[in-house]
Amino acid sequence: xxxxHQESTGSGDSIDxxxxxxxxxxxxxxxxxxxxxxxxxxxxEEADDEELNGIFRCAHSVKGGAATFxxxxxxxxxxxxxxxxxxxxxxxxxxxxQMVDVLLESADASRGLxxxxxxxxxxxxxxxxxxxxRISVLASGGSLAPSQAPAVVQVAQSISSQKELPMPSSSMxxxxxxxxxxxxxxxxxxIGPLDKPEQADAVLELFRDIAxxxxxxxxxxxxxxxxxxxVETTSSNDDLLDLFEFHVSRALVSIQVAKDSGTxxxxxxxxxxxxxxxxxxxxxxxDPPPGAPLAPLPGFGIFDGSPGAPVARDAEGSAxxxxxxxxxxxxxxxxxxxxxxxxxxxxxxxxxxxxxxDQLINLVGELVITQAMLAQNSRALDPAVYQQMLVGLADLxxxxxxxxxxxxxxxxxxxxxxxxxxxxxxxxxxxxxxxKVEFVTQGEATELDKGLVEKITDPxxxxxxxxxxxxxxxxxxxxxxxxxxxxxxxxxAAHQGGSIVIEVRDDGRGxxxxxxxxxxxxxxxxxxxQMTDSEVWQLIFAPGFSTADVVTDVSGRGVGMDVVKRNITxxxxxxxxxxxxxxxxxxxxxxxxTLAIMDGMSVGIGNEVYLLPLSSVIESFQVDESAVNTVGQxxxxxKVREEYMPVIEMEKLFQVxxxxxxxxxxxxxxxxxxxxxxxxxxxxxxxxQQVVVKNLESNYRKVPxxxxxTILGDGKVALILDTAALVRRSRH
Amino acid sequence: xxxxxxxxxxxxxxxxxxxxxxxxxxxxxEAVDGLDAYEKxxxxxxxxxxxxxxxxxxxxxxxxxxxxxxxxxxxxxxxxLTTESSDLMKQAGRAAGATGWLVKPFDPTxxxxxxxxxxx
Numbered sequence: 001x002x003x004x005h006q007e008s009t010g011s012g013d014s015i016d017x018x019x020x021x022x023x024x025x026x027x028x029x030x031x032x033x034x035x036x037x038x039x040x041x042x043x044x045e046e047a048d049d050e051e052l053n054g055i056f057r058c059a060h061s062v063k064g065g066a067a068t069f070x071x072x073x074x075x076x077x078x079x080x081x082x083x084x085x086x087x088x089x090x091x092x093x094x095x096x097x098q099m100v101d102v103l104l105e106s107a108d109a110s111r112g113l114x115x116x117x118x119x120x121x122x123x124x125x126x127x128x129x130x131x132x133x134r135i136s137v138l139a140s141g142g143s144l145a146p147s148q149a150p151a152v153v154q155v156a157q158s159i160s161s162q163k164e165l166p167m168p169s170s171s172m173x174x175x176x177x178x179x180x181x182x183x184x185x186x187x188x189x190x191i192g193p194l195d196k197p198e199q200a201d202a203v204l205e206l207f208r209d210i211a212x213x214x215x216x217x218x219x220x221x222x223x224x225x226x227x228x229x230x231v232e233t234t235s236s237n238d239d240l241l242d243l244f245e246f247h248v249s250r251a252l253v254s255i256q257v258a259k260d261s262g263t264x265x266x267x268x269x270x271x272x273x274x275x276x277x278x279x280x281x282x283x284x285x286x287d288p289p290p291g292a293p294l295a296p297l298p299g300f301g302i303f304d305g306s307p308g309a310p311v312a313r314d315a316e317g318s319a320x321x322x323x324x325x326x327x328x329x330x331x332x333x334x335x336x337x338x339x340x341x342x343x344x345x346x347x348x349x350x351x352x353x354x355x356x357x358d359q360l361i362n363l364v365g366e367l368v369i370t371q372a373m374l375a376q377n378s379r380a381l382d383p384a385v386y387q388q389m390l391v392g393l394a395d396l397x398x399x400x401x402x403x404x405x406x407x408x409x410x411x412x413x414x415x416x417x418x419x420x421x422x423x424x425x426x427x428x429x430x431x432x433x434x435x436k437v438e439f440v441t442q443g444e445a446t447e448l449d450k451g452l453v454e455k456i457t458d459p460x461x462x463x464x465x466x467x468x469x470x471x472x473x474x475x476x477x478x479x480x481x482x483x484x485x486x487x488x489x490x491x492x493a494a495h496q497g498g499s500i501v502i503e504v505r506d507d508g509r510g511x512x513x514x515x516x517x518x519x520x521x522x523x524x525x526x527x528x529x530q531m532t533d534s535e536v537w538q539l540i541f542a543p544g545f546s547t548a549d550v551v552t553d554v555s556g557r558g559v560g561m562d563v564v565k566r567n568i569t570x571x572x573x574x575x576x577x578x579x580x581x582x583x584x585x586x587x588x589x590x591x592x593x594t595l596a597i598m599d600g601m602s603v604g605i606g607n608e609v610y611l612l613p614l615s616s617v618i619e620s621f622q623v624d625e626s627a628v629n630t631v632g633q634x635x636x637x638x639k640v641r642e643e644y645m646p647v648i649e650m651e652k653l654f655q656v657x658x659x660x661x662x663x664x665x666x667x668x669x670x671x672x673x674x675x676x677x678x679x680x681x682x683x684x685x686x687x688x689q690q691v692v693v694k695n696l697e698s699n700y701r702k703v704p705x706x707x708x709x710t711i712l713g714d715g716k717v718a719l720i721l722d723t724a725a726l727v728r729r730s731r732h
Numbered sequence: 733x734x735x736x737x738x739x740x741x742x743x744x745x746x747x748x749x750x751x752x753x754x755x756x757x758x759x760x761x762e763a764v765d766g767l768d769a770y771e772k773x774x775x776x777x778x779x780x781x782x783x784x785x786x787x788x789x790x791x792x793x794x795x796x797x798x799x800x801x802x803x804x805x806x807x808x809x810x811x812x813l814t815t816e817s818s819d820l821m822k823q824a825g826r827a828a829g830a831t832g833w834l835v836k837p838f839d840p841t842x843x844x845x846x847x848x849x850x851x852x
Contacts, residue, residue, distance in 0.1 A: 069744070306826060307829055
């Protein structure tokens with residue numbers, strides 16, 4: 001009979017669960033992220049059922065998957081979280097911040113455990129015993145007090161000894177494969193007398209749900225109102241009692257060492273065994289046939305007489321099959337029969353290697369260049385004769401642009417990816433500092449190149465930390481200053497022309513001009529009282545500059561702002577600060593949308609073509625020689641609308657040979673970078689075009705005043721000017 | 733060919749179930765929650781519905797009740813996959829019209845065994 005079963009299930013029972021691991025890891029990660037987000041948004045006093053249910057469902061899903069795929073440690077931890085959340089959603093307990101804290105920590109720990117499994121079980125496994133204990137204390141209605149520390153240690157010991165479960169195997173036999181654990185004890189647990197003996201059956205579920213708790217090997221009862229379980233476990237009596245307390249009163253439970261500890265059931269039965277108690281939990285037959293021919297497989301049941309229930313059942317087969325279910329199945333290729341998966345909701349996104357996308361972007365870049373070349377060469381053609389071809393070229397032009405835009409958008413990801421990490425960080429930080437902070441985000445949907453997103457995360461983290469640590473005052477100080485007790489930190493992102501502007505604002509104490517100036521003098525920096533505010537604020541970007549009175553472990557060590565500035569400048573971006581003492585501070589970071597394509601203005605110098613990033617071009621004009629003044633050491637200044645600015649003669653700077661002196665017709669292009677402007681003297685303005693930026697350093701070497709190169713429509717290479725470097729140059 | 737509607741909001745569980753069943757020669761249609769399942773179920777024939785209990789929008793009990801109201805699904809076996817194996821849950825499942833239940837976690841072998849019992 002059992003063989004028949006085995007054959008009839010065919011290839012289906014030889015399934016390698018590991019093929020689902022990856023999808024489970026991703027799903028669990030998403031669930032944990034979602035849970036964290038919902039926990040952070042949870043209003044403790046007025047938590048609505050929908051939120052609590054949502055949080056519960058996240059933990060529930062992770063637990064279900066972890067248990068199914070054999071990640072016992074994750075299942076254990078999430079099971080605890082789930083039990084606490086279950087009580088919350090049933091309103092048996094009122095959520096409090098201790099619970100949120102411990103659940104957040106547990107979510108982190110679960111991530112750690114999952115990451116370890118994902119890496120093949122290498123690396124330190126984060127300790128979870130303490131968390132498990134804290135959750136169970138909270139779930140039983142207690143609160144966490146320091147005095148409970150010894151209990152934590154005890155639990156940690158008893159549970160950590162079981163941490164060494166084997167890696168998930170391809171079948172659900174994790175409970176069975178457990179190696180002989182040290183300190184395994186056979187116990188007899190007696191629960192009762194109870195009015196409703198079924199209550200005690202919840203204990204069975206504990207043993208089934210909590211991997212590593214031990215197993216129930218037999219159960220019997222001599223009295224109607226008492227349940228007796230024989231249990232093999234490594235947990236201490238206290239731990240067991242703690243757990244049982246969720247279901248039955250502690251006073252009703254007695255634990256004894258089993259008289260005959262040698263009669264433990266042989267391995268081969270897992271947690272699913274439903275003991276032969278006289279409560280039949282599996283069949284709801286109104287009229288159960290004598291002899292119980294329906295004895296079902298452990299862990300499932302069919303309602304007798306329910307719609308769709310089979311008429312005849314094979315009781316013997318099921319009993320034998322249950323023994324089979326514990327046998328280890330060997331991975332084999334499952335028969336690939338016709339599968340018709342339905343359209344799946346999650347198929348809305350695909351994961352692609354970034355190198356493939358970059359390759360695509362490169363190819364489109366080449367296409368753009370070829371197209372530009374064709375466009376340029378076709379200009380000389382007579383439209384009357386080559387009408388067809390010119391129409392085709394115009395179409396090519398349009399399609400190329402559209403293609404380029406679409407391809408570039410693949411790399412664009414919303415800023416919410418970056419923003420989402422801050423609420424948690426700020427919550428922890430504010431808690432540590434004893435401050436009250438509200439975090440507001442704006443423009444999360446603003447998209448930015450993935451490469452930039454990765455690089456901007458650290459500088460932004462630093463800025464947000466600074467705002468919380470140095471900006472926002474302590475609640476009492478805020479009240480004294482007539483401000484609302486809760487400080488606000490706002491993080492916003494918006495597109496502005498070809499750039500994205502990210503702002504970190506706080507309504508804290510702002511910066512003191514005097515303090516910065518005196519600190520700067522202390523450090524021997526060249527400052528004067530006549531400096532404008534924006535120049536003063538720029539001083540904090542000097543290496544090692546900090547005005548923090550107290551160096552905390554959060555920030556204020558004087559490293560950072562210069563690094564922030566350097567990182568952002570390296571991305572072709574700029575940082576601006578605005579501050580009013582007592583009212584707060586605003587740091588604006590302006591970045592190009594992408595590093596791969598740039599809107600450029602091409603200028604001619606001699607016979608060479610150079611490109612300026614359009615985002616830094618302010619204006620261009622033809623200048624009278626009279627407006628240019630030469631000051632000391634041959635430096636030149638030009639007066640534009642009552643404002644003097646330095647002039648850089650590009651021809652001299654790059655030593656471009658000039659054969660035709662007529663070409664010098666005094667055209668100046670004003671560029672802005674780092675908050676200053678300079679006028680570049682060029683020979684001609686050639687036009688505005690989108691160019692594909694090629695890295696010069698990786699193809700050649702670093703060249704001063706040049707940030708990159710591009711290939712023009714006619715196939716010539718043109719250098720892209722480093723505006724920030726040019727502005728810096730003019731200062732010296 | 734035996735057609736099974738597999739309902740679970742967790743992609744990994746759904747994939748595991750679908751893979752197991754299709755490997756055993758069943759034709760599987762997946763649904764991501766109760767409402768999705770109901771929409772997919774109506775107008776098609778299924779020999780079995782396997783549903784998770786805890787799902788957004790419409791849970792397993794709700795789906796079972798809805799399906800039982802539909803003439804087409806009066807007698808189609810509905811198995812609930814659940815981690816909640818309390819008696820209360822079972823009573824609720826029975827009252828909703830479920831044919832049986834299977835406790836999670838389960839392994840593919842167990843799943844196939846149980847299905848064999850229901851689909852004769």
